Amino acid sequence: METQRRAATVRKPVVLTIAGSDSGGGAGIQADLKTMEALGTFGTSVVTSVTAQNTVGVESTHPVPVPEIEAQIDAVLSDFDVRAVKTGMLGTRAVVEAITERATDMSIPLVVDPVMVAASGDRLLEPAAEAAYEELIAESTLVTPNADEAAVLTGMEPEGEETAREAGERLVELGAEAALVKGGHVPGDRIRDVLVFAGGEETRVFDHPRVDTDATHGSGCTLSSAIAARLARGAALEDAVRDGISLLERAVRYPLDVGSGPGPVHHLVGIRERASRHPTAEAVEGIVDSLVEMDARPLVPEVGTNVVGATPFAEAPAETAAVEGRIARTRSGVRPNRGVRFGASSHVARFLLSAREHDPDLRFAANLRFDDGVESALSALEGAVEIDRSTEPAPDVEGSTMGWAAGRAFDRADGTPTAVFDRGDVGKEAMTRLLASDPETLVGQLRTVLEELDNGGANS
Numbered sequence: 061m062e063t064q065r066r067a068a069t070v071r072k073p074v075v076l077t078i079a080g081s082d083s084g085g086g087a088g089i090q091a092d093l094k095t096m097e098a099l100g101t102f103g104t105s106v107v108t109s110v111t112a113q114n115t116v117g118v119e120s121t122h123p124v125p126v127p128e129i130e131a132q133i134d135a136v137l138s139d140f141d142v143r144a145v146k147t148g149m150l151g152t153r154a155v156v157e158a159i160t161e162r163a164t165d166m167s168i169p170l171v172v173d174p175v176m177v178a179a180s181g182d183r184l185l186e187p188a189a190e191a192a193y194e195e196l197i198a199e200s201t202l203v204t205p206n207a208d209e210a211a212v213l214t215g216m217e218p219e220g221e222e223t224a225r226e227a228g229e230r231l232v233e234l235g236a237e238a239a240l241v242k243g244g245h246v247p248g249d250r251i252r253d254v255l256v257f258a259g260g261e262e263t264r265v266f267d268h269p270r271v272d273t274d275a276t277h278g279s280g281c282t283l284s285s286a287i288a289a290r291l292a293r294g295a296a297l298e299d300a301v302r303d304g305i306s307l308l309e310r311a312v313r314y315p316l317d318v319g320s321g322p323g324p325v326h327h328l329v330g331i332r333e334r335a336s337r338h339p340t341a342e343a344v345e346g347i348v349d350s351l352v353e354m355d356a357r358p359l360v361p362e363v364g365t366n367v368v369g370a371t372p373f374a375e376a377p378a379e380t381a382a383v384e385g386r387i388a389r390t391r392s393g394v395r396p397n398r399g400v401r402f403g404a405s406s407h408v409a410r411f412l413l414s415a416r417e418h419d420p421d422l423r424f425a426a427n428l429r430f431d432d433g434v435e436s437a438l439s440a441l442e443g444a445v446e447i448d449r450s451t452e453p454a455p456d457v458e459g460s461t462m463g464w465a466a467g468r469a470f471d472r473a474d475g476t477p478t479a480v481f482d483r484g485d486v487g488k489e490a491m492t493r494l495l496a497s498d499p500e501t502l503v504g505q506l507r508t509v510l511e512e513l514d515n516g517g518a519n520s
């Protein structure tokens with residue numbers, strides 16, 4: 061007799077979002093649940109308002125009656141072991157007051173995102189409810205206003221780090237354990253999010269570059285949900301905020317192209333990045349096999365060749381796969397010194413990541429030898445450009461000049477360069493770097509350059 065399969069039950073911390081529904085799927089309850097699930101928690105929800113909304117704007121909002129909101133809260137809290145709560149769009153003064161009353165009985169972390177106006181400019185909170193927020197903030201573990209919301213709540217205009225700190229201090233005076241005054245609505249190339257604690261603990265400033273996009277729909281919801289999820293998993297508040305900001309940075313850098321207006325942030329970008337690691341490593345292995353099979357000895361420089369693959373959402377060398385110990389020439393061909401591993405490249409990885417700042421479709425790169433023969437072979441590739449490393453600046457904070465090299469190449473190229481070469485400098489071997497958006501293109505480029513070299517450049 062066949063035995064019945066046993067279920068392998070999975071335990072997850074439960075998080076609760078009390079927020080509005082966004083029919084467009086980018087903000088509100090929909091953003092919250094996606095973010096919570098992506099961070100390994102189980103999301104439950106209390107809908108406060110139903111909005112008819114898309115990427116262009118909010119058509120209408122329909123507040124859920126307070127007794128129905130309370131029934132949802134009861135249903136969730138009476139059954140689940142909820143480890144953290146976040147609030148988003150509450151809509152009306154009656155709802156803010158009802159949630160405040162329930163919050164006074166809760167002994168779990170509460171993150172209050174005081175949603176007032178949608179990114180589209182539509183109001184999501186009746187003006188009469190603004191003052192009622194003071195009492196909800198007093199119950200919160202963390203309140204996460206943007207500059208405009210902080211101004212309404214404190215009467216102070218956060219225009220920079222110092223004024224954001226003052227607004228945060230005012231919010232903790234109201235009773236919040238901490239306040240994160242977000243800098244995204246303050247103009248400038250860099251964003252400074254300021255985290256102020258009650259009790260005199262030192263203020264933290266999270267400084268990061270702005271991504272040039274208006275596709276930020278759902279960013280506040282995603283951040284506050286990520287922080288609540290991390291708190292539910294037991295993280296300290298500062299760590300939860302740091303992780304949430306770092307998740308949001310990536311979610312904003314890779315927004316979703318859906319709808320005709322500014323798209324939402326990519327709530328699931330973290331798990332998509334991890335899911336694409338295995339296929340990326342396999343693609344790099346395939347390129348390495350091709351180099352071995354085509355006997356690429358004439359292409360390998362003294363320092364060795366590395367082949368690098370970035371996941372579609374890579375932001376750091378640790379998110380790029382490369383050959384540990386590079387590929388070396390042997391008497392009979394070329395050989396990878398060790399296997400393919402994430403984080404195994406510094407130079408080519410940084411070059412590729414910097415190139416992706418100019419063309420995010422680029423995924424693969426390899427460094428090759430440069431000499432007169434390679435120079436003439438490169439003319440068979442459209443879009444090879446030269447950079448002069450004798451003019452390069454001092455290394456950046458990570459000790460690399462690869463960011464400069466990629467930037468210089470894009471300045472010089474007409475579009476995306478296929479190959480970037482330099483003639484070397486004191487202590488620096490002359491080098492060629494190939495760039496491609498898929499492994500087949502990179503292998504094709506390698507084959508072309510090798511064949512041109514074999515022919516002595518006769519086809520170019």
Ligand SMILES: Cc1ncc(COP(=O)(O)OP(=O)(O)O)c(N)n1
Pocket residue numbers: 079080081082087088089111113148149175177178179180184276277278279280281282
């Ligand atoms: C139902 C609902 N809740 C919240 C918002 C706010 O989201 P958004 O417009 O993207 O603004 P921020 O996330 O940047 O605060 C909404 N639009 N709908």
Ligand SMILES: Cc1nc(C(=O)O)sc1CCOP(=O)(O)O
Pocket residue numbers: 363364365366386404405406407408409411427491493
């Ligand atoms: C030493 C060196 N310099 C390169 C350049 O492009 O200037 S490529 C290279 C070798 C590959 O390095 P990695 O394994 O760190 O990617």
